[in-house]
Amino acid sequence: MxxxxxxxxxxDMGQVLELIKELAHFExxxxxVIVTEKQIIEDGFGDNPLFECFVAEKETKILGMAxxxxxxxTWKGRTLHxxxxxxxxxxxxxxxxxxxxxxxxxxxxxxxxKRVEWVVLDWNKNAIDFYQKTGAKVLEDWxxxxxxxxxxxxxxxxx
Amino acid sequence: MxxxxxxxxxxDMGQVLELIKELAHFExxxxxVIVTEKQIIEDGFGDNPLFECFVAEKETKILGMAxxxxxxxTWKGRTLHxxxxxxxxxxxxxxxxxxxxxxxxxxxxxxxxKRVEWVVLDWNKNAIDFYQKTGAKVLEDWxxxxxxxxxxxxxxxxx
Numbered sequence: 001m002x003x004x005x006x007x008x009x010x011x012d013m014g015q016v017l018e019l020i021k022e023l024a025h026f027e028x029x030x031x032x033v034i035v036t037e038k039q040i041i042e043d044g045f046g047d048n049p050l051f052e053c054f055v056a057e058k059e060t061k062i063l064g065m066a067x068x069x070x071x072x073x074t075w076k077g078r079t080l081h082x083x084x085x086x087x088x089x090x091x092x093x094x095x096x097x098x099x100x101x102x103x104x105x106x107x108x109x110x111x112x113x114k115r116v117e118w119v120v121l122d123w124n125k126n127a128i129d130f131y132q133k134t135g136a137k138v139l140e141d142w143x144x145x146x147x148x149x150x151x152x153x154x155x156x157x158x159x
Numbered sequence: 160m161x162x163x164x165x166x167x168x169x170x171d172m173g174q175v176l177e178l179i180k181e182l183a184h185f186e187x188x189x190x191x192v193i194v195t196e197k198q199i200i201e202d203g204f205g206d207n208p209l210f211e212c213f214v215a216e217k218e219t220k221i222l223g224m225a226x227x228x229x230x231x232x233t234w235k236g237r238t239l240h241x242x243x244x245x246x247x248x249x250x251x252x253x254x255x256x257x258x259x260x261x262x263x264x265x266x267x268x269x270x271x272x273k274r275v276e277w278v279v280l281d282w283n284k285n286a287i288d289f290y291q292k293t294g295a296k297v298l299e300d301w302x303x304x305x306x307x308x309x310x311x312x313x314x315x316x317x318x
Contacts, residue, residue, distance in 0.1 A: 020233045033234045043236060050231040072304045074179045074243050075192045076308075077202060084233050102318055107307070109315050114193075116306040119231050123300065134318075135310040141282065147264070147275040149235075151294040153220040155180075156268050157263050159293075 001094035003063060005103045008053035010041045014054065015062035019086040026089075027121065051083065054103050056096045063091045066100040068107070083118070101132070101134070108143035119144065160253035161165050162222060164262045167212035169200045174221035176211065178245040185248075210242065215255045222250045225259040226251065227266070235273035239266070242277070260293070278303065 008016060014037050024033045024154035035043075039070065043050045056064035071081045082104055087097045106114045120127050120138065128138055167175060173196050185190045194202075202209045215223035223246035230240045241263055246256045267275045279286050279297065287297055306314065 024234060029234075035232075035234060035236050039236060040233070043231065043232055050229065050237055059252060067233055069230075070209065071230065071240065072202065072226075072228050072242060073194075074199070074226055075183060075188075077194050077198060079211060081230065083231060105311060105315055105318075108306075108311060114308055116311055118304050119301045120304050121300055122302050128302075128304075131304045135304050135314045136304050136306050137184055137310070139303045139305065141280055142278045142303050143287075144301050144303075145279050145287075145290045145295050146275050146298065147267075147295050149273055151296070152264060152267060155294050159264075 001058070001091065001096060003056040003058050003096055003099065005054060005056055005099050008044070008055045008065065010045045012053075012055050012062055012065075013037055013041050013044070013147070016040070016055065016065045016067075017030075019062070019065050019088060020084065022089065023084060023086045029106060045154055050105065054082075054100060054107075056087070056100055058135075063088050064096045064100050068102045070113070078113050079115040080104070080111065080113045081117050097130075133152060160217070160228065160255060162215040162217050162255055162258065164213060164215055164258050167203070167214045167224065169204045170205070171214050171221055171224075172196055172200050175199070175214065175224045175226075178221070178224050178247060179243065179246065182243060182245045211266065213259060213266075215246070215259055222245075222247050223255045223259050225263045227263055229270075229272070230276070232274060237270075237272050238274040238276060239263070239270065239272045240276050244277075256289075 017037050021033050024030055044053060051067050051069040053065060053067045055062045066085045069078055071079045073079050085100055102122045176196050179190050183189055203212060210226050210228040212224060212226045214221045225244045227239055227241045230238045232238050244259055
């Protein structure tokens, strides 16, 4: 499908947030999204933007989005992290995801990063197949560790 | 062991880089470190620093380091990523790692992040045990996907 791929504006973030909530539902955590439209606009479009966002637009409807930001590897230098790539479920299988993915990788190349990284659920075989077909590697031996807000507070208070 | 925990300065980065190379050796990729001292100083101490680094110092020797930077969760908001926490192998088991870990978590709390995240190799049982004892979760179902520089170039050229 022919869509326009462009950088997101603050006005897009309402529709972008709908896509984020759709993904949370797919990943079986529908209540996990606490970010608001106001917050995401502040975070992405203030003096010190925390991310870069691209959207796929058809007429005035946002059909997909990709959101990324820079990270740092102490082995390699500056890298790019692709946090989310989401296509509205009614518009899947129309190459929109691939167009967004290419845009992010183009952005990575222009910014001369040493690596692009993202995460995928191990049961999401479609996504894993797609990534591997494009030449990306899926690492088997690394695990993600995290403190959420509550466990971080608890650790700080007890230490 | 009593060490001074403080923010790193550009002058520390030579010793910090030695620790980074020590970790790469431990993780069985001794040749993977391509970052130079000059590069890491530019990246961390320029107009737009890509990371925050803390060191554990005894007299003028750097015995350990922790390096982190902010990321963004579209579900939660701003998060902190702990990229590396390294203690010189001759000084392990002396609580230096814990002191650096606490410093990073304190920094996270002061910056009101919604989550702190890092990665660990699935065979590094000592590290996993330590993290879990502090209340952190190790996620089993997420995998890391990545393009390195060469595969990214190849993808861009073929697409």
